[in-house]
Amino acid sequence: MVTIISTMETQVSNGPSGTSMPNGPxxxxxxxxxxxxxxxxxxxxxxxxxxxxxxxxxxxxxxxxxxxxxxxxxxxxxxxxxxxxxxxxxxxxxxxxxxxxxxxxxxxxxxxxxxPSSASIRDANLYVSGLPKTMGQKDMEQLFSQYGRIITSRILVDQVTAGISRGVGFIRFDKRNEAEEAIKGLNGQKPLGAAEPITVKFANNPSQKTGQALLTQLYQTAARRYTGPLHHQTQRFRLDNLLNASYGVKRFSPITIDSMTSLAGVNLTGPTGAGWCIFVYNLSPEADESVLWQLFGPFGAVTNVKVIRDFTTNKCKGFGFVTMTNYDEAAMAIASLNGYRLGDRVLQVSFKTSKQHKA
DNA sequence: TAAAATT
Structure with missing residues (x-):
């Protein structure tokens, strides 16, 4: 199994024209x-x-x-x-x-x-393969930029080999006609000094999957919700029914999966029903919600964050709360962040107890 | 030879 992560992406600012207004729509x-x-x-x-x-x-x-x-x-x-x-x-x-x-x-x-939404910017994403392994994101952009404005570009890299290019990438143009021109101009062509020609075509649109691909995705999504292998017969039975029912048919909704997994007794939510509430102590007076998102977001599903502020000064009173959906992720966040040094402060992080009840 | 960019 190969894990693919790209760290090579251009951040294009689709900036609005003109200056920002002080208030209101x-x-x-x-x-x-x-x-x-x-x-x-x-x-x-x-x-x-x-x-x-x-x-x-x-x-x-x-x-x-x-x-x-x-x-x-x-x-x-x-x-x-x-x-x-x-x-x-x-x-x-x-x-x-x-x-x-x-x-x-x-x-x-x-x-x-x-x-601004318009038909001309849809389906402007290209899939590129056969790129020389030595070609980086900037080189690829240079090659394609003659055909139009590039919104994003990415080269897929293999993480296990320390980020070596897989020779495959994506280019999103601002306009579909620019993408079309790039296909005409570059598909089957050898980049300067390359031994092999590259292939350039429209990328698959993820929302236009085939029935089989859709089924596979559904199955994987459903299976992932179970904490382990599907040993239990009733779980297996329910999952199969779910997939049969969803394929070629009518009224499938993700709610169905949620209610099924709940019935099967997996994917438990916390004691509040909304998730696991975490108490975070020793935040600075300047702390805001974004710092809580930044701290806890990497550990898993965060449903809510709240910084407790003084009513009159609007400064943080030194603590806040974070709600996380899954126990394991909440526990990992607590284990990692309790004692974490944030600036000149050492955080105290724990599951919220009834004693710390006020919010 | 495939990651989630237009409501």
């Missing part, structure tokens, strides 16, 4: 709202992040006009990206500054302004 003269300074796209979200967690994370920055975690229409699975539209352009700017690059589990999220 921007209304143009024709009455339509201009979202260009408030609407963000968030990429590389962890697969298991929910709409609620998504809203909680971005809501910690400022008032949200609307937000949406984008899901597969059929399976309900997260597609790993979403949109957040703030009321105030300043909060959108703040969200980019504080949350772009945030590590959540195995992902590093990307927060940037959303480009």
């Amino acid at each position: 921007v209304i143009s003269t024709n009455g339509a709202t201009d979202d260009s300074k408030t609407n963000l796209i968030v990429n590389y979200l962890p697969q298991n992040m929910t709409q609620e967690e998504f809203k909680s994370l971005f809501g910690s920055i400022g008032e949200i006009e609307s937000c949406k975690l984008v899901r597969d229409k059929i399976t309900g699975q997260s597609l790993g990206y979403g949109f957040v539209n703030y009321v105030d352009p300043n909060d959108a700017d703040k969200a980019i500054n504080t949350l772009n690059g945030l590590k959540l589990q195995t992902k590093t999220i990307k927060v940037s302004y959303a480009r």
Whole structure:
């Protein structure tokens, strides 16, 4: 099994044109709202992040006009990206500054302004293979940039061999026609000095899976929710039924899987029903929610964070709370972060007890 | 030879 991680990605700022307004939604003269300074796209979200967690994370920055975690229409699975539209352009700017690059589990999220939605920017993603192993991300961009504006580029690397290129990558152009031109110009061509020609084609659209691929993904997703191998006969039976029912049919929803796993007695939630509440002590007066997300996000699913503030000064009173969905992840976070030195302070981190009840 | 970027 080969683990693939890319660390080579360009952060393009899809900056809005013009300057940021001090307050409120921007209304143009024709009455339509201009979202260009408030609407963000968030990429590389962890697969298991929910709409609620998504809203909680971005809501910690400022008032949200609307937000949406984008899901597969059929399976309900997260597609790993979403949109957040703030009321105030300043909060959108703040969200980019504080949350772009945030590590959540195995992902590093990307927060940037959303480009205005249009058909011309869809299906502009290319899959490139046969690249010389010596070609880096910058070289690849240089090769493709003659055909248009590159939004993202990535070369897949094999982690077990210390990040050596697999000769495979992706290029997303701003416009589909730019991608088309790049295929015409580069598919089957040898880059300067390369021994072999490269292949350039449109990348598969993840939301247009075949029935078989969809089934495989469903099965893997469902199976992953069980804590171990499917020994128990009833679990196996239920899972098989689930998959049979979902394939070629009607009313499948991820709720079905959730209720099934609950019935099977796995994937327990915490004593509050909402997750495991963690008490974090010795935060600085300047601490805010983002620091809690940064500390706990890498350990697993975080549903909520809260910094307790003084009512009058609005400064942190030195403690806060974090809610995590899964016990194991919460326990790992506590084990790792209790005693952690944050600036000149040493944190105390534990499961919340009834004694620390006030919030 | 395949990672989740347009609601």
